[in-house]
Amino acid sequence: MEMAAPTSLSRLAIFRKTGAFQKLLAFASLILLIVVFSASSPNFFKFDNIVGILLATAVTGVLALGSTFVIITGGIDLAVGTVMTFSSVIAGVIITFGSGSIVLGIAGAVAAGALCGAASGFAVSRMNIPPFIATLAVMMMTKGLSLVISGTKPIYFVDTPDFAKIALGTSIEAIIPGFAIPNAVFIFFGMAIIASLLLSKTIVGRYNFALGSNEEAARLSGINVRRWKIVIYTITGAFSGVAGILMASRLNSAQPALGQGYELEAIAAVVIGGTSLSGGRGSILGTVIGALIMSVLTNGLRILSVPQEWQTVIIGGVVLLAVYADMIRRRNA
């Protein structure tokens, strides 16, 4: 018995460690939603509608992927929505008023996002400002800067028709004819893979969990906590930059007044996916599922003709349930 117990225990520990159970619950909820909506309406489980759902997930999904990093440190980034807008405005300025190079525009947008993230990280780690306040400030600053730079008017990508194809083109059709899935969907899943590798296979990911688990113990283990925190906020910012490109490409314009409110949807997706707001626990797969749950819900409720006002109420309830379920799980763990 002495011999048997440890092996089963260690298996249990591995099970817990990978968070398999946690993802299973979120995943099961997603499947359940899909089954319920498919049964309620013949219009739900159709190729075009599913593609629509995936496309709708892309922008908030990429924001949520980025937010996952900061949330695992036990922090929060309220600026991701407006940083996204700021990045798309930068892309617009470079492409429409500057060089006209799409590649340069993309690079500029991601760099702008990363820079904003670094600024948040600096305020949080060097100036010791609580993440909520620091990123609130960055949110307001980027919101204002977007309006200043653009002169409060949308920037249209009129001279570069290829820009719209970044999100809405269907490059996959070149390989599988008739399989018209927009690039944005693949970009989202691609970013998810990158995020997942960063979090589970690199040193940033390890330190990310360590910081969220016990920052003081991490510091006393000789980890340069301040530096890594800036790195983590920078990653979150860079993801916002990618989201900015997707957003601008979908709208074929940079809309400087948009963006606020997206950060809350991103946080909701992360939390539904089982990442703990108190830090130390979370996963990218969870966030992907969380983002999908949000857009499946929105889409399904719309198909069932639930008024938009009520959709918001229901999604709020889902966030509450998800966090509650997470707390019960933790109490039992």
Add this chain to the structure above:
Amino acid sequence: MGEPLVRMTGIEKRFPGVLALSDCRFELNAGEVHALVGENGAGKSTLMKILTGVYRKDAGSIVYKGRETDIPHTKAAQQLGIGIIHQELNLIPDLTVAQNLFIGREPRKWFGLLLDDKELERRTLHWLEQLNVNVDPKTKVADLTVAKQQMIEIVKALSYHSEVLIMDEPTAALTDAEIRELFRVIGRLKSSGVGIVYISHRMEELKVIADRITVMRDGRYVDTMPAADASIERIIAMMVGRELEERTKIGSGPGAGETVLEVKGLSRGSAVKDVSFRLRKGEILGIAGLMGAGRTEVARAIFGADRPDAGEIVVRGRKARIRHPHDAVRLGIGYLSEDRKRYGLLIDMDVCDNIAMASLPRFRRRTGWMRDKAMERAAEEQAGALRIKTPGIRQKVKFLSGGNQQKVVIGKWLVRDCDILIFDEPTRGIDVGAKAEIYALLEELAARGKSIVMISSELPEILRLSHRILVMCEGRMTGELSGAEATQENIMKLATQRGA
């Protein structure tokens, strides 16, 4: 003597897959201090949790004041007059002493609409006087010393008319003077007929304070004896089921090895004043002193956890600039905090992650990917070498015992190849058997050429392990002892040698 106050017999408690208690008994008389001792995991707390209604027993009987009693929840225990003082105090720091004492049952006036502060103060003073505790009821609890806070907890328990008081490691954070004060209060409680269950790891105390001693081991009752008849060796032998060797090796260490760490004129606020010393290779340097003498502050300043105001640190002959812990770690200095859960461990992460945490860059490929296999191998090897008892290196550290957690922290620094190790109370909260293992480990590390600074409040421990002993008092270094001078008496003399 008639019927005892409490008689627990045949107590059994099962948790899923574990028999935590089997056929346990315990008796407590009115006006008695009955010490309950045993290693961590021996079942002391479980037994006391049954008595205070936290857990329900699966079998056995509790006879309280001559009557068979069921204690289904903590409220019932409180109503019966069974109180407990936990190791972690349960007071609200921002409220006053009086507000804390009567929280949830505040005296009111005007048909219960307003709080009656005068009455509150009167009642508080009444209870404080009962135990002769000298505290202003209007002081905020946060402004009191830990010892005073503990007194307030005792007064609070008493104000619920407790007849049984359980104290869990009450002296763990107290200075000698404060312990004497606590013992005086315990004496007063005894004479008023309160029965006291006293849980402690400090053997020396038991002889002073306890009337009887009950030993538990592995969830079973071992024996009960009058404290006067019990020798420390005998109690420990009963607790661990084997004899522990006791010896002193002061002065037997490396005489004139090279100096690996030199501290010159270190100062920080009022906690550390002009501290200087040298640490030689392969040496265990003990730092003794009372609580609050500034020993932890010295360690933290050397390690870069706090910034010193003045002073110089020389590592292996070279002046070091240590501004952050990562600077110290790069120089091969490791620090084991007295509070490993807060400062040493990532409690929700597993053994492997914790052991590797200080050395992650070593397990990184040039491409940036982590070499998980290599990391696991290193952790596995270290866990084996340190004899860490765990079902696997992927077990979360929160499920390990205190001794094994401590070994995980040691492992962290060994994987990092640190050769200057600062141990701050390395055996705090660790049971007797595991203590012996940690001692052996420290000696082995020193023999392998690691240099160790060991801060400890337990004199037998510091006398047993150290080659040299430094004594601190109120932030100053008051002396260095080695050889025959190193005795408990001399240490205490230096430790109480206030301001020159």
